[in-house]
Amino acid sequence: NLRILAVANQKGGVGKTTTTVNLATALAAIGKKVTLVDLDPQGNASTGLGVAKEDRGVGIYGVMAGQASVEEASRQTIIPGLKIIPSTMDLSGAEIELVNVENREFLMKGVFEDLESDQDYILIDCPPSLGLLTLNSLVAADGVIVPLQCEFYALEGLSHLIRTIRSVQSRFNPDLEIQGIVLTMFDRRNNLSGIVADDVREHMGDKVYNTVIPRNVKIPEASSYGKPVMVYDYKSTGAMSYIMLAKEMIKREGII
């Protein structure tokens, strides 16, 4: 009964890693067994959960290359109930290496298909591109969560991302759904945030979560201590908004 969620947006710096780390933490906090897959060669999710570079093992690259099983590659994080399959340096060559591999879009799906595992959720943090790594996660996923920064450039890429999701649905994974769009880095002092937010709600309707994540300095601070903001400073507006978002997401998942 494993559910796989990809967190994706080709626009850079919109809060993909921050959203993946905090939603995974929230799901673990309500007792779900969660594995976070760090599919970004930068390895920010591995760092954001305090996994030192030397403890990362073969990582998700090793699993996709058939060098290790999911169990062997998984690492326990500081959060009870939350494991991670870290990112390693070799992942940065993967986009090019994957091009000439048979069934290149289905490698990730194959990794989780026969998994006899006690996990309830897999959350995949995607890199800022629509290349073969992101494609692999969309093909393997049941749902996709789209963090969207409330700024003009970020809005521009949304239609391209939605088209890509539609094409994955028709060619590779008909069950893929948009679990939700989360508005991030909302700045009350900047009327552009409001304009972008209204525009997205108009186009995407109730796919957009009601919870909006405000810009909050505790969020980058938390990542420099290798902790999710929900753990680093649970009273901060950053943490509180991710707790609200998790509640909303869990309701959509029909968990409670």
Added chain:
Amino acid sequence: NLRILAVANQKGGVGKTTTTVNLATALAAIGKKVTLVDLDPQGNASTGLGVAKEDRGVGIYGVMAGQASVEEASRQTIIPGLKIIPSTMDLSGAEIELVNVENREFLMKGVFEDLESDQDYILIDCPPSLGLLTLNSLVAADGVIVPLQCEFYALEGLSHLIRTIRSVQSRFNPDLEIQGIVLTMFDRRNNLSGIVADDVREHMGDKVYNTVIPRNVKIPEASSYGKPVMVYDYKSTGAMSYIMLAKEMIKREGII
């Protein structure tokens, strides 16, 4: 006497497009003939300079694929002396298409090598990855400008980027130099910004520009009007800091 500068960093959302658009504008303002190449499939630089989607022609993809010359693909922007070779949708398939092309790392270099052109500068806005598009720009470039957001995750990727630049220097382009590292989105209220800035100056010394770009709401605002912030609101701290940066960069270039 054409000089080619790539603006690159695989970390997303660090100010690559904003830096490319504003430096190109500044160079044009002092009378240099500049062409900006939008090598990001998202096309934010094309939007940030007010080039509508239907006016983009074959773009840089068409030039690299041999369908059009640089002159045919270039478009005049709203800034006198500044042209752009826009990004188009086809560019998003380019990373995969390039893998099996002969001399795949040298296509961009080939585009500008024999150019009989009156241009003084080519500035290339790179996508947030170290794939074949960014690689092509580093192979073609004389110098690389690295925007670095003053946050922890962004700092992590710097050593990876520097290693990639060193490898391009030894394998493909011995003349490539790091023109400079520019600290962006500096937030005085957030002591993390200061810590990251000090750390970068300690490791990279005088490669780091003295000018620091503060976080300034006029910058995202300007992009929603299709104008560089230097044009949209030249008195803003965002515009003033990019003018200072341009002066420093021009001095390094030995122009004046």
